Amino acid sequence: MITLRGLTKRYGATHAVDDLTLDVRAGLVTGFLGPNGAGKSTTMRMILGLDHPTRGRALIAGRPYAALRRPLCAVGAMLDARAIHPARSGRAHLVAQARANGIPVRRVDEVLELVGLAKAARRPAGTYSLGMSGRLGVAGALLGDPPVLVLDEPVNGLDPDGVRWIRRLVRDRAAEGRTVFLSSHLMSEMQLTADHLVVIGRGRLLRDTSMRDFLAAASPASARASVPDPEERATLARRLMAAGGVSVETSESGELTVEGRSAAEIGDLAHHCGVRLHGLGDVRVSLEQAYMDLTARSVEYATGGTDTSAVRSTDTGTARAAGKGERR
């Protein structure tokens, strides 16, 4: 369990992280999302005691990172996989790490085996590919068999096989009751991996919610129906729009896109009116789309603004409104 209370980091006038209060719970994979420069890495560094908060606290199992007796056995972290001495072998790096916390050296060979790096273990880390560095970073995070994992972009540079491996690894760890907090820019991957989402923009908390609720909030019920007969199409569209809060668009190919009604509701109505359908299905918004809609207004570099006042929208209506906007 990771606890953030009013966590704030200021560099001069810029709030890199602004008053973050949240809990990262055990037994779940919590995804940490935000545009570049939103403060994700700064937040993770403060959790791990590398950066000093301007205000507020970041606690792991109720204690600041620096107060942990054997930090590697309490928290496994991977921040920048490339940040290793290029001349030191992967194994020597892990041996030094193990010795720092009194972890037996045989555990080093176990984790090297586990991440599939046993063969390259004695090569200088500078010769590793980005994917291999990533695996070394994960090996380091797992070294102390910790109940909490903090991973910054763990799938960066991994091949599809490695991406699946990470997904299974963190899902298994969460299923064992551990806390997993990870950031990623790969939305499709995050959608498959995370149970819970924390989204920040310009250092402020935008969402702290389950994946399901996040997607549901971002996308009102919406569906597509293919109606071959033009007359029946018009009838169905009229009947749908008779109720408030429903918008219907008709494409040239005879497809209706309905916002505000689910496929089940449209099917029932079509059946009731005797309208023939050739196709019917719910339109599911992807995490990527939901995320883009939410952060569109807070992307630092897109707006070019320097104040943080623009990011105030924590009501779901904003995301919904943005969701109806144009999509590129």
Next chain:
Amino acid sequence: MTTTTARGDGDRADLPGAGHDGLGRGTAGGFAGAVASEWSKLWSVRTPYLCLVAGLAMTGVFTFYYASIARINEYPVQPVGNAAASSAVLVQFAVVVLAMVTVTSEYSTGSVRASLLWVPRRHLVHAAKALVAGAVAFVAGTACAVVGVAVAWGPFGGRASFEAGTAVGQVLAVGLYQALVAVLTVGVAFATRHPAGALSILATLLWGLPSVLLGLGGLTLAAVNDVLPHGAGDHFMRVGTDAPHAPATAALIVAAWATGAQLVGLYVLRRRDA
């Protein structure tokens, strides 16, 4: 690894790492762990070996010429250990590079973050690096001094005296001086974080400034040099010169420099984000 049973909070003590001692029970973390880690890191790259070889080579060349010059110019007889003590002015830079790189290489590669994740109490990282560098420099300095004494004896050609007690004392004095230089270097390196900055400061302090002060001459400037690290160090390493301080005082002056650098380095390390 493939356990899929969800567990409630009440079961978390069963987790392998949850008790903080599932691994490494009974072995050291803390300062002992930090020292062990620094030791492993030091010897897993090539730099310290190269520095030691360079230190030995410089000692050999320097002491050979020192003794030869003493013979050729028919200097008065001096303790043979003076050759080794004098070589410290050059050999100290092998120690400087060795100690500096343990710090600056971590900043240039970003791996200092790893070090601070492993040992989050920063003063322990600082102290462990100083201790490891200092211990290695003591052994290396002592070894170089022994080699220097052995190399110099021949070329001195009778212009040197050997007295076991004095020789041992001088060899150990050189070791102590190099150890203090290493500690000084670690402090400066933590304060500057960059090799260029650290090296300019240390080259100025340990070599540039003394050369200028003694080159210009005069009692005042010499007195200033006497309280600089190498000036003071020279007074407790060499025997038979008219030193203004007692050897113990001279050693304390160098120790004070090392301590001061440690405090500055520690201040920067604790204050600044990694």
